[in-house]
Amino acid sequence: HEEAITRLTVLDDANGVIATGCDEGVIKIWDVREERCAHSFKKDEIFVDFVSEMYHETTSERNALVATSGDGTLACLDLTAMKVLGQSDNMEDELLSCCVVKNGSKVVAGSQGGNLNIWNYGDWIESNDRFPGHPSSVDAMVKVSEDIVLTGSSDGLIRVITVFPNQMLGLVGEHGEYPIERMRLTADLNTLASASHDHTVKIWDVSFLHEEDAGGGEGDAMDTENKEDDDDSDMDDSDSE
Numbered sequence: 001h002e003e004a005i006t007r008l009t010v011l012d013d014a015n016g017v018i019a020t021g022c023d024e025g026v027i028k029i030w031d032v033r034e035e036r037c038a039h040s041f042k043k044d045e046i047f048v049d050f051v052s053e054m055y056h057e058t059t060s061e062r063n064a065l066v067a068t069s070g071d072g073t074l075a076c077l078d079l080t081a082m083k084v085l086g087q088s089d090n091m092e093d094e095l096l097s098c099c100v101v102k103n104g105s106k107v108v109a110g111s112q113g114g115n116l117n118i119w120n121y122g123d124w125i126e127s128n129d130r131f132p133g134h135p136s137s138v139d140a141m142v143k144v145s146e147d148i149v150l151t152g153s154s155d156g157l158i159r160v161i162t163v164f165p166n167q168m169l170g171l172v173g174e175h176g177e178y179p180i181e182r183m184r185l186t187a188d189l190n191t192l193a194s195a196s197h198d199h200t201v202k203i204w205d206v207s208f209l210h211e212e213d214a215g216g217g218e219g220d221a222m223d224t225e226n227k228e229d230d231d232d233s234d235m236d237d238s239d240s241e
Contacts, residue, residue: 001026009054009065011079021051025069029079039082046075046084052096053141059104068095068109074117076107076124086124091117097141099149101163108163110138110151118163131166134159140183142192144209152180152194160209173204 003023011017016032025047029039049071057064064085065077074095075087094112100121101108107119109127114134117127140152150172151159158172158180175196182195190207 001028006050006052007054009056011056011058011065019054019056019065021054021067023050025049025051025071027051027054027065027067027077029082041077041084046077046087047071047073052094053098053109055099057100057104062104066098066100066107068098070094070096074098074107074109074119074124086122088119088124089126091127094137096137096139097151099141099143101143101146101149103146106163108141108149110134110141112137114138114153116151116161116166118166129164129166131161131163133168137179140180140194142183142185144185144189144206148209150183150192150206152183154179156180156196156198158183158192158194158204172206173202175200175202 001022005020005022007021009019011019018030018032019027020030021027024043026043027041028037031038047069049069051067052070053068055066057066063079065079068074072090072093072095073088076085078085095109096112097110099108105121107121109117111117114132114136116131116138118129119127134153136153136155138151138153142150144150147162149161149163151161156175156178158174160169160172162169172192175198178196178198180194180196184193189210192204192206193201195201
């Protein structure tokens with residue numbers, strides 16, 4: 001890359017294939033074992049600004065890379081034919097994070113303005129839904145299940161979000177007032193790692209999101225949050241008295 005590398009995603013761990021994106025919007029596919037660039041999606045071929053996120057979608061029918069950019073667009077790349085399958089119109093807002101949910105039928109992208117923009121997979125030009133609610137930019141996103149994603153925001157909060165129906169269920173945790181830069185889940189999807197500008201990596205137990213009664217688990221998390229608010233309120237009343 002001629003400019004700073006902003007993202008790196010493993011495409012094939014066994015065969016040593018990775019994708020990298022850089023500050024000028026270039027995405028390169030690398031064969032690490034042979035130490036060569038297998039393909040390059042060049043500057044202006046897709047993006048005109050930095051690559052903000054890349055999500056590898058692989059099934060028996062797909063081998064695609066969904067990517068977002070600071071130029072306000074989202075693109076889908078076919079990694080078998082090495083071609084651009086489609087790209088969105090400019091959303092007039094930086095797109096910073098993304099993932100594919102609902103069994104490959106929906107793509108969710110977080111924006112600088114705090115909105116979650118949702119596309120039907122394959123219908124790339126315009127998003128078909130928008131979910132507001134984050135007061136700050138959605139800088140990081142991980143998929144927990146086909147219905148649930150976790151978002152990391154520049155207000156330091158990690159939120160639990162469901163897609164269709166679009167709801168904000170509660171919080172996993174926070175990094176104080178510092179922006180959350182990155183989040184990753186372990187292979188069993190039970191443990192979350194988050195990195196922030198507060199110079200820490202925090203580890204969270206999110207196994208409650210996979211309980212058979214998912215609603216009950218999420219409710220417990222929300223009840224805990226509400227209970228803490230109630231306790232604070234009681235303390236305030238006591239202090240006042």
